[in-house]
Amino acid sequence: MWADCSGRATATATATATAVALVAVVIVDSTDRTAARLEAAAAAVHPAQLVRASKPAKTQSLDVVVAAVRQAERGAPLPSPVTPSPSNLRGDFYTLPAGCSPGEGKTSNKVCRLGDARSSKTIVVIGDSHAQMWIPPVLRMAGRDGWAVVPFVKPRCIPRSWRSKGECGKWYRWATRRASALRPDVTLVIGSWMGVWKPPRAIAPVGALATTMKRVSASVIVVGDVPGQRRDPTDCLLAPRATMATCTTEATRVQLSTNRTIAANARKQGVGFVDTLGWFCAHPRGWSTRYLCPLVVDRTITCVDRGHISRTYGLELAPEFRLAFRRQLFSRADQRWGCSRRACGNSCGAWREPGHSRRECDPVHLRAAPRRMLPSPLSDVMTRSGHAAFWQLGLEQGVE
Numbered sequence: 001m002w003a004d005c006s007g008r009a010t011a012t013a014t015a016t017a018t019a020v021a022l023v024a025v026v027i028v029d030s031t032d033r034t035a036a037r038l039e040a041a042a043a044a045v046h047p048a049q050l051v052r053a054s055k056p057a058k059t060q061s062l063d064v065v066v067a068a069v070r071q072a073e074r075g076a077p078l079p080s081p082v083t084p085s086p087s088n089l090r091g092d093f094y095t096l097p098a099g100c101s102p103g104e105g106k107t108s109n110k111v112c113r114l115g116d117a118r119s120s121k122t123i124v125v126i127g128d129s130h131a132q133m134w135i136p137p138v139l140r141m142a143g144r145d146g147w148a149v150v151p152f153v154k155p156r157c158i159p160r161s162w163r164s165k166g167e168c169g170k171w172y173r174w175a176t177r178r179a180s181a182l183r184p185d186v187t188l189v190i191g192s193w194m195g196v197w198k199p200p201r202a203i204a205p206v207g208a209l210a211t212t213m214k215r216v217s218a219s220v221i222v223v224g225d226v227p228g229q230r231r232d233p234t235d236c237l238l239a240p241r242a243t244m245a246t247c248t249t250e251a252t253r254v255q256l257s258t259n260r261t262i263a264a265n266a267r268k269q270g271v272g273f274v275d276t277l278g279w280f281c282a283h284p285r286g287w288s289t290r291y292l293c294p295l296v297v298d299r300t301i302t303c304v305d306r307g308h309i310s311r312t313y314g315l316e317l318a319p320e321f322r323l324a325f326r327r328q329l330f331s332r333a334d335q336r337w338g339c340s341r342r343a344c345g346n347s348c349g350a351w352r353e354p355g356h357s358r359r360e361c362d363p364v365h366l367r368a369a370p371r372r373m374l375p376s377p378l379s380d381v382m383t384r385s386g387h388a389a390f391w392q393l394g395l396e397q398g399v400e
Helices: 002-042 063-074 086-092 129-133 135-145 167-182 199-214 233-238 253-269 311-316 318-337 378-385
Strands: 122-127 148-153 186-190 219-223 248-250 272-274 292-294
Touching: 063 292, 086 233, 122 129, 122 135, 122 167, 122 199, 129 135, 129 148, 129 186, 135 148, 135 311, 135 318, 148 167, 167 199, 186 199, 199 219, 199 253, 219 253, 219 318, 253 272, 272 318, 311 318
Parallel strands: 122 148, 122 186, 186 219, 219 272
Antiparallel strands: 248 292
C-alpha cells in the first residue's frame, strides 16, 4: 500500500511540476512578446520638448505631469506606445566621453571641455551620477547659448561621501581643486540625496560645496534632486495589469523635507536653486503637501532605474532646464549687483547710472557698457558673452 501511495505521490508531483513549467513558459513567452511589441512601438514615438504651458502654480509642476498624476489617480491604463523602449531602459542613460570621468578605484581623470569647447564662458558640473544624468539638457543649453561645459563627475560618490577619507573623499578634493583653478562663470552642484539612506546627511556636504565654489565662481546653482521610483521601471511597465497607478510613486516626507532644506540653505548662502520636483511630481487632488511621481509622463518614461532619469526625458526637459537656469543666473546677478528690476522694467539695471535712459537697458547698448559700471567678476562674464547670457527680458512670461 505504501508503495502505491508513493507512486501516486510521485505522479502527482511530476504533473504539478510539468504544469508549473508550462505556466512559466507561457508567462516568459508573453513577456518577451510584450517587450518586443513595446520596443517596436517606442521607435515610432517622437516626444515633444516639455515647457510650462501656463503660469507656474505654487507646486511648480508641469501641466503634463499634473495630467499624468490625474491619470494615475483614475487608475488609467499605461499609454501605448511609450519611449524609450521598456525592454532597453538602461541603454537610455547618458555616458560621458571616455576618460572624462574616473572609473572605479580612480580619484582623478582628464579635464574635458564639452558643449562649445572653445567658448570663454564656462559651466562646471560637480557631482555624482545624478550630475551625469543632467548633462544632456546642460549640453543642449550649452550648444544654444555658447557655453563650455566641464564635468567633474564620479558615479556612486554621493554627497555624504564627499568629506570621507576614502576614494570618494580623495576624488572630491581633487575635483574641487581643479574646478576652482578654472574660476568658472557658473558652477552646477548636483548630487543624489532623495533616493539614498538618510537623505538629510547630504545637507551639509551640498552646502559646503556651494560655499567652496562660490569663492571662485561668478555664480553657483544647486540643482534639486528627484524622488525616483520605488519599483524597477522595467519590471513595473512589463508587469501584468500594469496601470498608471501601479507605476506611480509617492515622494516621502524625508525626501521632501531634505530638498526644502537644501533649497533654503542655498537661498541663505546667496546661491541659486533649480527645483526639479515639479518636472516629475505633482499634488494629488485635495492635497498640498503630498506629491505623486508617475513613471510615464506624456508617453515618455521618466526613469531608467529607481533613481536616474532617462536621457530621452532629460532632453524633453531641456527648454525648462534652460529657463530655470537662466532665472537663477539672473537672480544671483541681481543680488550681487544690488540692482532693482524697476531700473529697466523686467531686466536687471545694476549697470545703469542715475540719469541714464531706459533705452540703455537694451542689450545692444549693454554690450558696450563701460566696465567701471559692472562689478567684477560678473563684468568679465558679461563682456565675454556679449551680454547674451545675462539678458532676461520677458523670462517671467516664458518668452525667449
